[in-house]
Amino acid sequence: MDAPLYPVNLVVAGRRCLVVGGGEVAARKVEGLVEAEADVHVVAPAVSEAIRTLPVTWEERPYERGEVAAYRLAVACTDDPDVNRAVFEDGEAAGVWVNSADDPAHCSFTLPSRLHHGSLLVTVSTGGDSPAFAAWLRQRLEEEIGPEYETLLELLADARREARDRGVVTRPADWQRALDSGMLELIREGRVAEAKERLQACLSSSSA
Numbered sequence: 001m002d003a004p005l006y007p008v009n010l011v012v013a014g015r016r017c018l019v020v021g022g023g024e025v026a027a028r029k030v031e032g033l034v035e036a037e038a039d040v041h042v043v044a045p046a047v048s049e050a051i052r053t054l055p056v057t058w059e060e061r062p063y064e065r066g067e068v069a070a071y072r073l074a075v076a077c078t079d080d081p082d083v084n085r086a087v088f089e090d091g092e093a094a095g096v097w098v099n100s101a102d103d104p105a106h107c108s109f110t111l112p113s114r115l116h117h118g119s120l121l122v123t124v125s126t127g128g129d130s131p132a133f134a135a136w137l138r139q140r141l142e143e144e145i146g147p148e149y150e151t152l153l154e155l156l157a158d159a160r161r162e163a164r165d166r167g168v169v170t171r172p173a174d175w176q177r178a179l180d181s182g183m184l185e186l187i188r189e190g191r192v193a194e195a196k197e198r199l200q201a202c203l204s205s206s207s208a
Contacts, residue, residue, distance in 0.1 A: 013037035069094035104128030
């Protein structure tokens, strides 16, 4: 994909999403949409058992031209380039975002490789140039970004909500000071309570 990308995180929960294709690749795309609580419908001449066991609706039939217009987002992942291109063209005509697996030229959005720990989401994208490289780099990041980062995020989120509820004003520099204070190392050592105390000390020092 030659065009520059604008990175976003889409909210698809409760929104209708179409997956055209019923094989292994389609199953992975469906799983990702289901994790995001999308309302997923699958259309393919043959739908795999892996897809049938997921909380989605499905029809075993060919894609019908123009039907993508009834959805907010679509993924085309068949083994027929003509079908994938048709889904993309229909999406462009209807203003529906379409991803065509392994076909960056017929994508209005790409799907990055993801690292997920609770609310923490780290993505790696190559703009469709090399999905293998994106997956490889994500695996390297997994070695560094473990579950302790999720705990750190939870502490920060709780402190932010508490400060907001109390009407306490915090500055970006306060949070940066907390993050640089060794909290992560304390969490890795299992000293979560001490990490929380250090966070509170950093946030309260500016208002003292």
